[in-house]
Amino acid sequence: MSVVKKPENKESQFRDKLATVDSKGKRIWVYPKKPKGRYTNYRTWLSYVYFLILFGLPFIKLNGEPLVLLNIPERNFIIFGMHFGPQDFYLFAIGMLILLVFIILFTVVYGRLFCGWICPQTVFLELMFRRIEYAIEGDHNEQRKLSVAPWDTNKIIKKVSKHIIFFVLSVIIANTFLAYIIGIDEVKKIITEPLSQHFGGFAAMLIFSAVFYYVFASLREQVCITICPYGRLQGVMLDDKSLVVAYDFVRGEPRGKIKKSMAKPAPLAATSVKTTAANADVSQDYFDSMKEQVLGDCIDCSLCVQVCPTGIDIRNGTQLECVNCTACMDACDEVMDKIERPRGLIRLDSIEGITQGKRHIFNARTIGYSVVLFVLIGIEVLLFALRSDVDVLFLRAGGLLNQRNEDGTISNLYNYQLDNKTSKDLHIEFKLLDPAVGTFEFVGNVQPEVAKNSHGKGTVFIKIPEEKLESGKNKIVIGVYSDGELITKVKTTFFGPIK
Numbered sequence: 001m002s003v004v005k006k007p008e009n010k011e012s013q014f015r016d017k018l019a020t021v022d023s024k025g026k027r028i029w030v031y032p033k034k035p036k037g038r039y040t041n042y043r044t045w046l047s048y049v050y051f052l053i054l055f056g057l058p059f060i061k062l063n064g065e066p067l068v069l070l071n072i073p074e075r076n077f078i079i080f081g082m083h084f085g086p087q088d089f090y091l092f093a094i095g096m097l098i099l100l101v102f103i104i105l106f107t108v109v110y111g112r113l114f115c116g117w118i119c120p121q122t123v124f125l126e127l128m129f130r131r132i133e134y135a136i137e138g139d140h141n142e143q144r145k146l147s148v149a150p151w152d153t154n155k156i157i158k159k160v161s162k163h164i165i166f167f168v169l170s171v172i173i174a175n176t177f178l179a180y181i182i183g184i185d186e187v188k189k190i191i192t193e194p195l196s197q198h199f200g201g202f203a204a205m206l207i208f209s210a211v212f213y214y215v216f217a218s219l220r221e222q223v224c225i226t227i228c229p230y231g232r233l234q235g236v237m238l239d240d241k242s243l244v245v246a247y248d249f250v251r252g253e254p255r256g257k258i259k260k261s262m263a264k265p266a267p268l269a270a271t272s273v274k275t276t277a278a279n280a281d282v283s284q285d286y287f288d289s290m291k292e293q294v295l296g297d298c299i300d301c302s303l304c305v306q307v308c309p310t311g312i313d314i315r316n317g318t319q320l321e322c323v324n325c326t327a328c329m330d331a332c333d334e335v336m337d338k339i340e341r342p343r344g345l346i347r348l349d350s351i352e353g354i355t356q357g358k359r360h361i362f363n364a365r366t367i368g369y370s371v372v373l374f375v376l377i378g379i380e381v382l383l384f385a386l387r388s389d390v391d392v393l394f395l396r397a398g399g400l401l402n403q404r405n406e407d408g409t410i411s412n413l414y415n416y417q418l419d420n421k422t423s424k425d426l427h428i429e430f431k432l433l434d435p436a437v438g439t440f441e442f443v444g445n446v447q448p449e450v451a452k453n454s455h456g457k458g459t460v461f462i463k464i465p466e467e468k469l470e471s472g473k474n475k476i477v478i479g480v481y482s483d484g485e486l487i488t489k490v491k492t493t494f495f496g497p498i499k
Helices: 038-059 086-110 113-117 120-137 140-148 153-182 184-192 199-219 222-227 229-237 266-280 284-293 327-338 351-356 364-386
Strands: 068-071 076-079 082-084 244-247 346-349 390-396 409-420 426-434 439-442 455-465 473-482 485-495
Touching: 038 113, 038 120, 038 153, 038 184, 038 327, 068 153, 082 086, 086 113, 086 229, 086 364, 113 120, 113 229, 120 140, 120 153, 120 199, 120 222, 140 153, 153 184, 153 199, 184 199, 199 222, 327 346, 390 426, 390 473, 390 485, 409 485, 426 455, 455 473
Parallel strands: none
Antiparallel strands: 068 076, 076 082, 244 346, 390 409, 409 455, 426 473, 439 455, 473 485
């Protein structure tokens, strides 16, 4: 059995300061070591798919329209070829609730895994901008040396070239996000046509570019630590059953420098010491001192701290700064391979899994959130199924009741509005369904037509034979047709003569 004295200052170092702020409140710049390992490879391949979708989606069109468009200023939204307008806001509201509940459920089960693997902030920073930084300035130690080095030719070339590339990438990202808002065709016009014709769009592109450049070149991990509301709220969503990137303190403590041939994991070694002490009838004080001195699997190499993009020590427990990027897991697994210990000293696990060796993902909280999520999804699916491609509204003209005509019919004047949510122009025809007789006479002889993804309106007289009407208010049903096909039905009120 090998022993080592436990460092005396470990307790005083436990979470008594922020990793990115010094005692005077000044920011400490984080220089993370370049990660490598299987989880880093997984994230790298996932980032390729991520970038392909993100940068390629604005160029994909369906029936001449963008596949995805989120035009907030003009309140025009297209999602996978389906048009949504202000009248469909209820669908977005329920969709946002579904997303919120899903994020809560995902966090309760898997912790902050979204932040490290899917969040655009982390993906762009760690898998794009940070890689460029490593390629130009070197790994973390070289970056530190370059930062404090005098401004010679080498430093100027590296720093200037890095920031030029950063800004160019920021412009590309800004134009991509702008394409999701106004469409790729409008972005092309801003780039190719004279500035005077698109000054507003050009200004928006510059603002977006400046914001992205500032975030990825300077602000960096502070977005996750101090700005992102999801990161601030994760503490109230996690419990002992949530899967997080966690350090196995049962197996790893106490820490110390060991060699391949030295002690087994701490729990086994501690059990062995206790058994030996009991058989030898030695004092409890001797047993306690020996138990504290038996080494765990953590050799205190601090590589998990060096690779952390937010500068924390994962061995201090779950912290809001942790984005679950799994870089510390790769670093620790590499060390475990070298000292011939099992991988997973730092792994995706729950506190319950570490202390009790079991996981209970499905509990009252996860079941409750799951039920709410499935109910909301069911409501959204039902509303989508009932949603029509064309919304039609008939409103009686104010100040007019009815008019008796020479042909024995009674007429009412209506204003109608059409919302075409499809990607094609529509020629609309109205027919009375209840009662089944009656005619439409359009003011100005203007037939109802509405272009794709646009609105139309007009005025029309509806004429119904008097014998088909009751005294006063009558409920009528109007069928809305396009190319002979019934699109939707509209109910309105028709005033007949008082009998």
